[in-house]
Amino acid sequence: MKYTRVFADEEGETHFEDVEVELELVDFAPPASPLMLSRFKPATRYAFCMFPSGWFGDWHPTPRKQVFFGLSGEYEVKVSDGERRVFGPGSVVLVEDVAGKGHVTRVVGSEGVLTAIVQLED
Numbered sequence: 001m002k003y004t005r006v007f008a009d010e011e012g013e014t015h016f017e018d019v020e021v022e023l024e025l026v027d028f029a030p031p032a033s034p035l036m037l038s039r040f041k042p043a044t045r046y047a048f049c050m051f052p053s054g055w056f057g058d059w060h061p062t063p064r065k066q067v068f069f070g071l072s073g074e075y076e077v078k079v080s081d082g083e084r085r086v087f088g089p090g091s092v093v094l095v096e097d098v099a100g101k102g103h104v105t106r107v108v109g110s111e112g113v114l115t116a117i118v119q120l121e122d
Helices: none
Strands: 002-008 014-020 024-026 035-037 043-051 056-060 066-072 074-079 084-087 092-095 103-108 113-120
Antiparallel strands (some): 002 014, 024 035, 066 092, 074 103
8 A cells, every 4th residue: 555745854845755555464353354454553633624626725834744535526736846746536645744845735626625634643
């Protein structure tokens, strides 16, 4: 399984990184059959967020380290090194650029974007 990480380097420039998550066969919920599971990570809370069609967020850092799970619609993120990526349903994006230049986010397409956000420990 892969997800995308948005982070700031020592100079404050923001970048994307593709991160591979290792899954292993686990007897997670017996008597159900074993399934593939990653290691658990600590989290503090979650919310759902709707970005309306046409929404634009100019340069900003994330308010805290958090994971966005794309549920519907598409959005584009631009990092300060100039790279842009579009994320949609099924995407997983770890945003941890709490300092530095931040990123730009905009909804693309004619529908809004629905995400689930899980906030992580600092």
